[in-house]
Amino acid sequence: MLLLSVCITSCNTDSVTVDPNGGYEPTPLTIEVPQIFEERVPAPLIPADNPMTVEGVALGKKLFFDPALSLNGTQACADCHRPENAFTDPRQFSVGIDGSLGSRNSMPLQNLAFNFKERFFWDGRALGLEEQIFEPVTNPIEMDNTWPNVENTLQETAGYPLLFERAFGSSTIDSVNVTKAIAQFIRTLVSGNAKIDRFLLGQEELTTAEENGLAIFLDESRGDCFHCHGLPSNPLWTDNAFHNNGLDEIITDRGLGGFTGDPREFGLFKSGTLRNIEFTGPYMHDGRFNTIDEVINHYSEGLKFSETIDPLMKKVAEGGVQLSEEDKADLKAFLLTFSDLEFINNPAFRN
Amino acid sequence: MKMNKFALILAIGFAFVACDSDDETPTPIVNTSVDFTFTQNWDGANIANSDYETTTYTNENGEELTLSKLVYLISDITFTNVAGDVFDAGDYNLIDARTGTNTSFTPNIEIPEGDYTVSFTYGFDDEDNIDLAYPDLNVADNGWGVPVPLGGGYHYMRLEGKYINAMNDETAFQFHNIRANRHSSLPPGPTTLVELRDTSIEVNLGTISVTTGTSIEVKMNVAEWFKNPNQWDLNVLFSVLMPNFDAQLLMNENGQNVFSRGAVTVNP
Numbered sequence: 001m002l003l004l005s006v007c008i009t010s011c012n013t014d015s016v017t018v019d020p021n022g023g024y025e026p027t028p029l030t031i032e033v034p035q036i037f038e039e040r041v042p043a044p045l046i047p048a049d050n051p052m053t054v055e056g057v058a059l060g061k062k063l064f065f066d067p068a069l070s071l072n073g074t075q076a077c078a079d080c081h082r083p084e085n086a087f088t089d090p091r092q093f094s095v096g097i098d099g100s101l102g103s104r105n106s107m108p109l110q111n112l113a114f115n116f117k118e119r120f121f122w123d124g125r126a127l128g129l130e131e132q133i134f135e136p137v138t139n140p141i142e143m144d145n146t147w148p149n150v151e152n153t154l155q156e157t158a159g160y161p162l163l164f165e166r167a168f169g170s171s172t173i174d175s176v177n178v179t180k181a182i183a184q185f186i187r188t189l190v191s192g193n194a195k196i197d198r199f200l201l202g203q204e205e206l207t208t209a210e211e212n213g214l215a216i217f218l219d220e221s222r223g224d225c226f227h228c229h230g231l232p233s234n235p236l237w238t239d240n241a242f243h244n245n246g247l248d249e250i251i252t253d254r255g256l257g258g259f260t261g262d263p264r265e266f267g268l269f270k271s272g273t274l275r276n277i278e279f280t281g282p283y284m285h286d287g288r289f290n291t292i293d294e295v296i297n298h299y300s301e302g303l304k305f306s307e308t309i310d311p312l313m314k315k316v317a318e319g320g321v322q323l324s325e326e327d328k329a330d331l332k333a334f335l336l337t338f339s340d341l342e343f344i345n346n347p348a349f350r351n
Numbered sequence: 352m353k354m355n356k357f358a359l360i361l362a363i364g365f366a367f368v369a370c371d372s373d374d375e376t377p378t379p380i381v382n383t384s385v386d387f388t389f390t391q392n393w394d395g396a397n398i399a400n401s402d403y404e405t406t407t408y409t410n411e412n413g414e415e416l417t418l419s420k421l422v423y424l425i426s427d428i429t430f431t432n433v434a435g436d437v438f439d440a441g442d443y444n445l446i447d448a449r450t451g452t453n454t455s456f457t458p459n460i461e462i463p464e465g466d467y468t469v470s471f472t473y474g475f476d477d478e479d480n481i482d483l484a485y486p487d488l489n490v491a492d493n494g495w496g497v498p499v500p501l502g503g504g505y506h507y508m509r510l511e512g513k514y515i516n517a518m519n520d521e522t523a524f525q526f527h528n529i530r531a532n533r534h535s536s537l538p539p540g541p542t543t544l545v546e547l548r549d550t551s552i553e554v555n556l557g558t559i560s561v562t563t564g565t566s567i568e569v570k571m572n573v574a575e576w577f578k579n580p581n582q583w584d585l586n587v588l589f590s591v592l593m594p595n596f597d598a599q600l601l602m603n604e605n606g607q608n609v610f611s612r613g614a615v616t617v618n619p
Contacts (some may be wrong), residue, residue, distance in 0.1 A: 310419075311523035
């Protein structure tokens with residue numbers, strides 16, 4: 001057989017087309033990019049070795065909602081990344097299959113195809129979305145499984161081998177293709193139709209309070225939110241970068257520095273996107289704030305100094321920028337314009 | 352961005368061909384790209400990644416400070432030959448000095464070997480400083496754009512750190528340089544902007560002989576931002592500088608001597 005193959009290969013000139021997917025070509029899929037992104041941010045990042053396909057996304061969605069990925073078959077990705085919460089967890093800490101609590105709040109999953117810095121997790125330790133997906137499956141306080149076990153389980157589950165063959169040209173299931181499929185699905189989770197988007201596109205007006213909130217957001221002497229959380233020219237509403245935002249005097253969770261080992265990065269965590277902030281509480285890497293009001297109060301009068309605090313955190317000695325109650329209310333009103341109900345309720349993102 | 356000058360190169364090339372006589376072998380025109388490296392120093396002491404947040408500098412006014420961020424934009428690297436022909440790729444480069452990102456840059460243009468006056472724009476001049484125009488910059492660094500109430504467009508530089516203030520307290524400073532914007536009242540709002548002034552800086556690196564493999568170092572002396580001609584008092588001007596029209600003009604004045612030509616080398 002091998003000899004025959006070699007012979008065929010040797011005799012091949014340019015008349016035979018070899019289909020790398022064994023006779024099945026998945027259907028290319030293009031991510032639907034909202035108008036506001038089309039105009040203002042680069043095209044989504046799609047790894048060359050994991051192109052988007054209809055079959056890949058469908059498989060990824062099925063896997064995302066399938067508890068078979070966990071050791072005891074009780075927990076799916078979606079249990080801690082809930083669609084109605086912009087794919088985060090409304091609990092401060094997610095609960096693993098054995099009841100273990102995590103130490104960080106689950107991150108929302110939206111617009112990750114537009115994370116051009118390509119660092120994932122609160123501490124940036126995953127250098128790509130596919131890499132990020134590898135971890136929860138084996139984390140002992142999350143799904144607590146092993147990848148060989150996942151591969152075996154899926155291989156023996158009716159339907160999966162065929163779906164993998166259609167998506168990746170092989171019915172033999174491996175961890176790489178599992179993460180690729182889930183990554184493809186996650187890259188379709190794009191939120192870009194909130195009131196703020198329609199306002200920026202000239203399709204809807206802001207109220208007076210919301211407009212004042214925007215002014216505070218963009219004002220260096222008051223909110224100065226835009227230096228980390230984006231502005232109308234960066235409608236991702238995050239910089240996807242890492243900051244010490246003055247949460248603690250003594251740093252116990254080293255964040256980015258725990259990954260890099262650089263003491264200058266102790267206590268730095270990724271800026272969360274403000275998109276759908278109405279649905280993504282509790283807030284901060286450890287979910288310490290239950291409400292948007294608490295978050296605003298933190299930046300207004302709750303800042304604490306530590307060695308690595310970001311210079312963008314102003315007036316730390318006074319606790320913050322001391323917003324008036326009216327400014328706080330207007331800022332909150334503005335933040336609520338980031339709610340994208342089309343995204344939250346999108347049936348394509350539900351099980 | 353400005354129209355690139357490939358057409359000019361092409362035209363020169365044709366001119367040489369047209370002037371070619373039958374009995375002379377023309378000297379072939381060798382076109383080459385030019386590499387740039389951007390380095391930073393404090394009055395001559397090189398600033399490396401390890402210096403950020405650790406090395407204490409003293410500015411001209413006597414304040415001790417550390418740096419945590421230095422990101423700046425340059426654009427329109429331009430080559431002007433002795434005949435006055437201008438070659439300019441019209442591109443830009445955002446340099447993150449701390450991480451070393453984009454400290455090497457090669458403009459997207461090839462020019463004939465020869466002597467050129469080399470210059471560039473620190474920041475964007477008004478012609479290029481167009482709000483929303485550059486999607487890559489919109490998401491670069493912490494978002495490189497400037498809010499529309501402050502005139503829109505893009506930052507020129509973000510220099511941040513901490514200093515010891517007159518009360519002996521460690522205090523953050525945000526030395527953010529943008530196009531100067533004057534307001535009828537502060538804080539800025541949608542209707543307060545009354546004047547914009549282009550405070551980008553044209554930097555002339557002098558005449559440089561360009562051959563294949565030429566690499567030009569562009570040095571930034573960070574201390575100069577605080578020194579000449581305006582002795583910068585961080586106790587007064589340390590924060591909320593973006594809407595401060597006068598502060599932006601002072602930065603423009605001090606920025607005139609920040610950049611200089613470093614080593615010019617030819618790589619084999």
